[in-house]
Amino acid sequence: MTIPRGSALFGAFLALALLPAFPAGAASRAAPTATTGPVTSVGPTSATATGSVNPGGVATTWYVEYGTSTSYGSKTSSVSAGNGTSAVPVSGSISGLQPGTDYHYRVVATSSAGNAHGSDGLFTTLAPPGVVTGAASSISATGATLNGSVDANGRPTTWYFEYGISTSYGSKTASKSASGANAAPVSASIGGLQAGRTYHFRLVATSDGGSTTGSDATFRTSGAPSASTDAPSSITPTTAKLNGTVTPNGLSTTWYIEYGTTTSYGTKTSSKSAGSGPSAVKESVSVTNLKTATTYHYRIVASNSAGTTRGADRAFSTSLPPGVQTGAAQSVAVGTATLTGSVDPRGRSTTWWFEYGTTTGYGTKTQAQSAGSSSGAKSISAAIKGLAASTVYHFRLVAKSDAGTSVASDGTFQTTGVTLTLPRRDLVYGARITLSGMVPTHAAGEAVTVFAQPYGAASFQSIAVVLSGAGGSWAYLAKPRIGTSYRAVWQGGMSPAVAVGVHPAVAFTRLRSGHCTTRVSGGHGFANRLVQLQRRSATGKWVTLKRVRLGVRSRAEFKAVLPRGRSVLRMAMSVNQAGAGYLGGISRTIAVTRR
Secondary structure, eight states: OOOOTTSHHHHHHHHHHTSOOOOTTGGGOOOOEEEEEEEESOOSSOEEEEEEEEOTTSOEEEEEEEESSTTOOEEOOOEEEESOSSOEEEEEEEOSOOTTOEEEEEEEEEETTEEEEOOOEEEEOOOOOEEEEOOOBSOOSSOEEEEEEEEOTTSOEEEEEEEESSTTOOEEOOOEEEOSSSEEEEEEEEOOOOTTOEEEEEEEEEETTEEEEOOOEEEEOOOSOEEEEEEEESOOSSOEEEEEEEEOTTSOEEEEEEEESSTTOOEEOOOEEEESOSSOEEEEEEEOSOOTTOEEEEEEEEEETTEEEEOOOEEEESSOOOEEEEOOOBSOOSSOEEEEEEEEOTTSOEEEEEEEESSTTOOEEOOOEEEESOSSOEEEEEEEOOOOTTOEEEEEEEEEETTEEEEOOOEEEEOOSOOOBOSOSEEETTOOEEEEEEOTTOOTTOEEEEEEEETTOSSOEEEEEEEOOGGGEEEEEEOOSSOEEEEEEETTEEOOOEEEEEEOEEEEEEOTTSEEEEEEESSSOOTTOEEEEEEEOTTSOEEEEEEEEOOTTSEEEEEOOOOSEEEEEEEEEOHHHHOTTOOOEEOOOEEEEEO
């Protein structure tokens, strides 16, 4: 048909022809949508996240974001979801995770029409079982019972012991099952061992959360006895007490001492029983009719059905050892003192020294000096320095000659200096504690510097200078945020260090909804640490009902199923969960009655 130019119909046709062209389906373009689904196939280090994506008619890709917080930080590779207009299921594998850890995740879809984020999801990777290798028991010549404990962490678990004569082990017990959410003791008996051998063993446990190997431990099967010759005692010109140590190693054992003027010995004491136990036994026997000023050799000999063992050779002289006497400490000051005493060499070339320290274990000694070889007591002394202020020290005199070593009685003295005391040794985070002490002048207005070393600090740092009051007493109110050691310094003399342990503050509230909340406070956060809901039993023992993991604000809200009747509850954090520098923490108790 021909449409005349200038007609109304020709104008309408021209307007329609000049309209812009749109591609087919353009009216249905839309941003994609993403739905986060559940996580499946959770393992200790991996998981599979699911969901769905609707491309909205546009070519769309998707991936899974994941991480230990809602900031995520990691994601899977991008995968195409097509360009359809209906939801399609998606599934992504996540790997490289940490066992026993909470993770956040969500599905993300992207196209030229926009992005879509699914809701946040949360899953926890499986934790491997906990194991502790214990001590062996019921040890015999050919067998033993191996002990330990297994915490299955709520997963079906198997365990066994590896054992052998080296840390390569080589043998193992039959596998057995363990279950539950707490550590439980386990044991296994083994046989066919060699007598008198040292064996290594360790506990191994496996679940779908992984395998855990306990530390190495050892035991020794019973066998030939062990014997060591000990130093003699009570030596006189004609008698001596000869000593030794015998370990029967589980078999009935006898012993004697052979002695003489050479290593051929020639004389021995009568045999005596050392029993049949697994532990070392101290043995001794007195010998008489010895020659004066004579050197004797001796050794202990032990026998049982597995063999005979001879101790090492020792020698002694029937000349008397030096005579010694500890005197009084003199010129005692803040960090110095002079130790005194007397030594009688009794005709033998003799050396002497002082042992000293803050206990009767001493630990420090002066340089050895000669006392000559004449007979008769002579006074001696030694100056010592580098001592701690206001500290009680023990000391004693020791002298040695070829006739033996003599140790004098213990003496004590106390250095002068500022003191530092505490009313108690621990407190809850946020509380204060009074440090106090006394200056030795007992005068007011003396400057005392207080030093502190919080846990983890490399050294002590000055935190305050206080003045003594009437009578020389001083005090300072401290507020440690973590376990801290303190010292006081006056006129260059430093007090011994005293330590204050800090418990994290544990808050515990039961809401009207029946849920419970808890929060742990300290010098740092406790996110992801575990706390325990505990109930007091009829016998007064606290029993754990539930373990709760704290959130990023060191807080958790949870629901607890309680038995009927009255329950007394508390929250507890173990010292392991509190971490370095803190003691364990306990909340106030709450009484709840369930009808």
